[in-house]
Amino acid sequence: MAWMAWTWPTAAFFAVIAALLVIFTVLAVKFPETPRRGVLGIETTRGDRLFITLLASAFLNLAWLGFGIAPQPYALIACLVLAAGIFRFV
Template sequence: MDWMAWTWPTAIFFLVIASLLITFTILAIKYPETPRVGVLRIETTRGDRLFITLLGSAFINIAWLGLTDLAQWWALAVCAVYAVLVFRYV
């Protein structure tokens, strides 16, 4: 797979996404959840909130790259705070 130019950060990224999906699947099987209504006024489940978090984090990172010269690690911190807020209030 040399043509794909895999790097350790890329591999870690995909491993984290895969482990999140596996974890949320196990949680859904073991602890079924009823949807709840948050600040968006729509019913969301754990999986919905994970999707919203991943999508928002992608936009945060893209904006971070385009608008600041700070290290990307700071964007990771912003994404972590964003994830906590989404899972708590959405």
């Protein structure tokens, strides 16, 4: 594993994503759902909304950094707000 040049932050990052995937898989099995249509006009399940959230969060973080809006950790708060919005309305 040394060749992969691991660091604690990146390991934690991947651990969180892996945990999210596991949680959402378990949720999908335990509590099956029917896809619903949101503001984007497409049918989404919880998993789709998670994917959209993660992708949007990545872009939000980059925009946050690129435009120098505020110190980077605050972007995470914005991401949580974004996630809540996506899970509620998409």
